[in-house]
Amino acid sequence: MTDPNHPPHPSAPAARHVVFVTWKTGNAPAFEAAKRLGHHVTLIRSLLMEQAQNVDFDASPYARFVDRVHVLKDATDFAALRSCVLDVHRERPVDAFVATVDALVVPVARIAEEIGVPFTDAGAAEAAKQKNRCREILAAAGVDTTRHALVGGFEEAAAFADAAGYPVVVKPARGSGSEGAHVVADADRLAGVLAEAADDAYAAGILVEEYLEGRFLSAEIGLVHGRFLRLAVSERSTWDRHEALETGTTIPAGISAEEHDRVMRFAEEVVSAVGLRLGIFHVEVMLGTDGTPRLIELNPRIMGSCLPNLFRLAGGGDIFELLVRIHLNEPIERGPTVFDRYATVRWFGAADRVPAPERVPDLGWAAEEYGDSLHALTVRFPEGDTLPPCRGNLGNFGEVQVVHPDRATSIRIAEEVVGGMADRLGIEVTR
Template identity: 80%
Template structure:
């Protein structure tokens, strides 16, 4: 029996999809691949699961996966390559899905080596090296945000003197808002630059950028066979005491049609200028008061955390099925999602160093919000204290709300965070 072939020359029928991730929350993507009739292989990364308190074995992923490979550290390029080549030799791979920043580039390089469609490796590397990304976009005339990689305080202060305070200081390469600061004056700049030598966050360099003001949004877009798929514009919230810390998202954003199109056109220009080629991408944008979109950063992977789930809750459809189809290089007709609700998440952690509460309080009171409350979790990390939350990994609580009215969706989520903080008796990021 013969099968028709797709444009890659592989038989058109059940495919072999390889997921490389340490996120247990990607189980719906595994399920989508199985529902589409494909063979699913999962490559896990034990070191990252442990560092982020991920209990993969407690998740419902197993029944959707045909074969699992557990690496000690999937970010080790040699170990990952050896594993993937062995998988490919046993059963040829038709598509990869990598959903975390640290794995997109290694997977892209391996995909190019064995001839499997995936996001362009060089473009993904450029996207993650933030100063290089800005250089490429400036050369293409897409975005001209002023920036500089600095060697220390004097260079950073000279940049700030030329652009004016505040400025943004961030790792030249990184994610999750870790190590990012909005700096209001020279004294604070000196303090941040002094601390930049501690730890690994700034190993790739210190990037200083002009401060962008306006509405903080993100564009979720796909690119399949040269055609853009406009998925959603989301609105983001930040903590007023540390603007670099994201505290939540609402999908879709409460903006007009013209603003929506402007943001999407800008995101497409960013992805096109970088040459990312194939994938579902998360492009963070500041929409200025004059209506001009400016880039905050571009992530060459699907939006993280619970945001794919919010997309579905809001009525956008199954984004994980779309993700699988895109990475199998299928022909996909562009169609705008018809959102019927607003889905909001709020994350929270300790505002300052504080003793860890003896226990998680009873959260049963949240049932009064009825069907609007989709999920509510509070889980403290190990140890006797709660460290100040200054990045996405520092959160200990999450609330997901869905409601037909945008303002009500946001209000309920924020009410729940506030009531939880009062019960705990501590100040939280919100």
């Protein structure tokens, strides 16, 4: 019987040239997938971002899947990236680009258009990342009418909040990873947030939005040859002390078939209205108490962190292989994903600024207690004597992954492991 998550694909064509632009070692399975499919793999790295995020690419097992590596000082430097890509393209024509990092999708899209390689539309990707522009496009199309305003400071933000009603959400007009995002309950807190806002985080502007209530979900959808591929709806968790901070995900979401269809249809309408044309996209959605989906954020790239691995653990198949095939613009016949397990991740960091523990405590207790349900538990403290308070995804120092046939059990085990780690560390963590 054919596995719906692993549809047969044609016999391997002649080797094609796939170029990855990323600083994430977690993308190594994508390199492996491209190599397994018989393609020539080039990787363009970004040294500054690897160092900033404490990534040691050289210690990862990626090398055996990559034919050629180019290390740039900063791949977000458009001129440097363009020069590198043009050299690569002259040496061996590029058939596909894969960019999985927010800051690199737009520059790669511009270069792809210049040399005629199919990729996500550059203008659409730019609109997706400029959050106020994305909201304007969706409002004009009648897809989503969430109230919002791009403001210059406190007075304009307060005027919006008075009209929309508190709480409101304040976030950088352009950004990712929940960095700089806040749910603000009153005018005093609004003044405090804007007074403390780092100029670099809000360089593209300050966006204030109405607060959305409901279930926080994300839709993962592919698009190739004008056809949508419905891959997954995930459910997200947040920290009650700082609601803008995501603390984890479970794949698939515990929602009804009708709610699943409604979220997927909304995600397709969002992607279509903005004009994204090729790739796998991560669409964050609030499913309101009235059943209406509203957009939180549109990301013109595949879901990040360990979520592709959660997709596989839950029984969804190899999403990285699918990503490579989509960016090679192959015709793909694939029905909705059928999951047979629930995969949960919980991330955690310091709730408040505290001295850094001298060492990572023994982690073996979790495996002894939870057995095969525990897929992974990692703790890695940043350099320095202090753990800063975690207020964005980059502030996490720990991660637990759990897989179980029962949704509630999967979530419970993940949360219990985080609690156990807090007890052993002797500090409060985000959870």
